[in-house]
Amino acid sequence: MHPIIGYLIAAALFGIGFYGVLVRxxxxxxxxxxELMLGAINLILVTTDASVxxxxxxxxxxxxxxxxxxxxGVGLAIVLRLFREQSTISIxxxxxxxxxMPDLDAEPPRSDT
Amino acid sequence: MSxxxxxxxxxxxxxxxxxxxxxxxxxxxxxxxxxxxxxAGLAGCFLVLRAEFVAWVQILIxxxxxxxxxxxxxxxxxxxxxxxxxxxxxxxxxxxxxxxxAGLSTLLVQAFGWSxxxxxxxxxxxxxxxxxxxxxxxxxxxxxxxLLLLAALVGAIVLSRAPAAKxxxx
Numbered sequence: 001m002h003p004i005i006g007y008l009i010a011a012a013l014f015g016i017g018f019y020g021v022l023v024r025x026x027x028x029x030x031x032x033x034x035e036l037m038l039g040a041i042n043l044i045l046v047t048t049d050a051s052v053x054x055x056x057x058x059x060x061x062x063x064x065x066x067x068x069x070x071x072x073g074v075g076l077a078i079v080l081r082l083f084r085e086q087s088t089i090s091i092x093x094x095x096x097x098x099x100x101m102p103d104l105d106a107e108p109p110r111s112d113t
Numbered sequence: 114m115s116x117x118x119x120x121x122x123x124x125x126x127x128x129x130x131x132x133x134x135x136x137x138x139x140x141x142x143x144x145x146x147x148x149x150x151x152x153a154g155l156a157g158c159f160l161v162l163r164a165e166f167v168a169w170v171q172i173l174i175x176x177x178x179x180x181x182x183x184x185x186x187x188x189x190x191x192x193x194x195x196x197x198x199x200x201x202x203x204x205x206x207x208x209x210x211x212x213x214x215a216g217l218s219t220l221l222v223q224a225f226g227w228s229x230x231x232x233x234x235x236x237x238x239x240x241x242x243x244x245x246x247x248x249x250x251x252x253x254x255x256x257x258x259x260l261l262l263l264a265a266l267v268g269a270i271v272l273s274r275a276p277a278a279k280x281x282x283x
Binding site for chain 1 (some may be wrong): 154174243245261269273
């Protein structure tokens with residue numbers, strides 16, 4: 001097994017994800033491209049593990065997977081809120097300087113009143 | 114080229130094809146489905162590299178969770194999901210991406226060359242070995258990540274709560 005094959009696939013995958021981040025306008029598509037870049041990092045770690053016969057890289061892949069899941073959860077919450085306030089998720093038209101913050105002291109809406 | 118190399122090249126080609134489809138699809142849902150192809154191919158690469166536990170986690174979390182979340186979000190935002198407004202001009206992006214690929218490839222080829230390793234340790238990536246490392250050496254990181262995940266989920270709930278102004282209108 002030649003590790004360079006895995007490394008080169010990872011490099012190409014990272015570049016493709018980078019292209020997606022640069023070119024796309026829709027935030028959802030940018031998040032997908034970020035997932036591709038994270039996949040490239042995971043492939044680097046796994047390939048390194050295969051070439052030195054260790055498990056540390058795989059543990060870090062699991063950590064990265066959890067971080068990516070957290071990132072996508074918060075990212076999609078931000079996207080949904082952005083769409084509710086501005087009716088767009090195109091990064092060229094969205095205005096991040098205005099908007100409302102969630103009112104944390106407000107009573108949550110009750111169903112019985 | 115051994116059989117492992119051929120398999121890795123083939124699965125890598127599937128992965129890169131799916132990735133290209135993801136960044137060039139003309140509709141958000143199609144991009145999400147191409148992302149499934151890319152991530153499944155990546156899981157296949159992990160299997161060939163004998164990281165079987167990580168490969169199944171990849172299928173479960175990414176293909177089963179992340180892509181479904183992205184597709185749901187594309188439904189809930191009802192934003193323009195197709196057409197020419199999806200992309201910026203491509204020229205600069207292609208240049209920067211090709212530069213990144215060339216730079217990274219040069220770096221990696223210089224570092225590793227055509228070195229060869231033999232995969233005689235067959236169960237290096239089983240759940241037993243990975244779990245052993247995870248809960249023996251990296252248990253602090255594991256606990257910290259559980260806190261991070263909790264904080265992220267609470268943050269997501271707070272962010273997606275309806276604005277307070279809506280309550281006054283009602």
